[in-house]
Structures are given as C-alpha cells and as structure tokens.
Amino acid sequence: MIAGLTWLVCFQLLGELVVRVADLPVPGPVVGMLLLFCFLRARRYADGGPIVRAASALLRHLQLFFVPAGVGVVTYLAVLADDALPIGIAVLGSWALGLATVGWTAVLLERLTGRPRDDLPGPEAAR
C-alpha cells in the first residue's frame, strides 16, 4: 500500500514540476495522471501491482476528498439565497446542455467515422 502511494505522490510531484517548468494552465495532478498513464502503458503494468492496489483504494473513496472544499458552501449560503434563481438555472441548465453536447457529439462522430460503437447497455439502460 505504502509503495503504491509513494508512486502516486511522486507522479503528482513530477506533474507539479512539469506544470511549473512549462508554465501550463492545468493542475499538477492532472499532468501527473497523464504521465502515470504513459508510464503504466510503457511498462505494461500488471493488475496486481502496488500502484494498481493503492489507486483502487484511493478511488473507492474519491468523494471523501471533496468534502473539505464542499463545506465552504456554509460561508456562501447568504449569497446563494440572494441569487438563487440565476445561479440555480445557470448551473443546472449549462450542466444539462454540456452533458448532452459531449455525449451526442462523441456518439455522432463515432458513427460518422464508421467505427464500431462500444455499445454495452448497462443494467439501467437495458431495462
């Protein structure tokens, strides 16, 4: 577990380093994710390895790590209440429009390029 976490923290550090040196507008962890992906591909990393085990353990609790930032909502309850209508409609409306745009564009382009669709209806879609 600690071996895997060490790898993950080191790749995050590497990502931060690349961001600082190249002055990129993305966060270090996102660059670290892409670097780790290349590393895992190049090494043909096996499923039972320490990185996979540590990553699975962290990802199971991904939601927990957002809680401290989310609790910040208590300091803005008054602002949110004042502008509840524009905020609510803008947030939900642009969320739904964005979701539909990304999903439909991806599916449409896949069909246009004539490649087989990776169509695996889940238990919900199959209902």
Added chain:
Amino acid sequence: MTDELLDLARSPLALLAVTLAGYQLGRWLQRRTGGHALAQPVLVAIVVAGTAITVLDVDYPDYRSATELVAFWLGPATVALAVPLHRQADRLKGFVLPMLAAVGVGAVVSIVSAVLLARALGADEALEKTLAPKAATTPVAIAVTQSVGGVPALVAVFTIGIGIVGAIAGPALLDLLRIRDRRARGLAVGAVSHGVGASRMLREDETEGAFAGLSMGLTALAISLLVPVLALVLF
C-alpha cells in the same frame, strides 16, 4: 468544564472525526438504500460537517486547515485515475478524435450557456464570471475565475455542487438522452461534473469511470484555455 468540552468539540481532531463520520454515514445510507442515486456520501458528509461547524460556530478557514489531511489526498487520487484508464486503454482506439472534439465543443457550450443563462436572469457580471469555469475541476476553476475577475471561493462551491448534481442525476439523464456507449457516457459526465461525477461512474462501470477521469483532465485544459478567449467576446 463546559468551555473545555466546547474547545475539544472545536479542535482539529473533532472536526476531522465529524467529517469522516459524516462520510461513513453517507456510505451506510448508500448501502441501506441499495445504492440510491440521492445517497451520495459526499453530499451527506457536507451536510453533516457544514451543520456541525455552523452549530459550533467554527470559522470555515479553521475547519479547512483541520481537514487538510483529507483534502490532501485529492491530488494523489486524481493521479490514480490513470489506473482505470490504463486498464481500459484498448477502448481508446478509434475514439481519440470524437473524444477531443466532443470535449472541446462541450466546454464552449457549458461556458457560454452558464454566462448567458445567468445574464438573462439578472445576475451581475462578477457572478457571470464566476459561473463561466464551473465545469472544470476545482483547482482549475479557482485559478481561471481569479484570472477573469470572478469570486474564487464561490466557484469552488459551484464546482462541488455541479459535481454532486452529476453524481446524482448524470446516469439518469444519459439514459433519457439514449446515450448508451459507455465511453461517451463517461466522457459526458467527466466533462460537466469532474471528479465527483467520475466517482459515481467508477461505481457504475470501470470503462465509464476511466473515460470520466480522462474527460475531467481534458476539460480542465479546454476550460483554462477557452474562458480567457471567450471572456473577450462575452464581457
């Protein structure tokens, strides 16, 4: 005696305990309701911890530094999203171009529609600028908001909120829109609900989760490049 107990209740240890206990309560509810979409542990934990610091009269910055230990792991967990992607890498074949195009178009739509909807309903300019980058993952949204002149701390609330909306309603809306390609489903949720949405997709299916994680990264890049450009036109 009462003062001592109150001090203990406001201590970093107690705030950390409340946060973890709130999260565990959320996981318990999720299991009890058979994985009901509304029972997202992050939402339950925010309600529990938010109520606790309001009742105890703890300042948010104090709460934030007490729970730094928890927030720290968001970085390594984001790096860890490379693992499901690695295990699903075969599915990238023939999907790279549709993926890049969809994320780019999606970022433009989510920025422009947020600003225009808010404007139509009478929001002021600072609020519009704060809403523009809300689909990006939290650190990117904060940095972008700062650079265009919005309210950085408020955008963090919007991004977490939109993440929770995605975790609750993302798969249901995708079913409604008849988007059944697992890659496209993951891509769509990651593009509008970043890591919180990705966590729901990971629970549903590894392919969906892997593409949601990748989409979160690509969207972060697209939004940080597009918001400053679109701001010239929109404001």
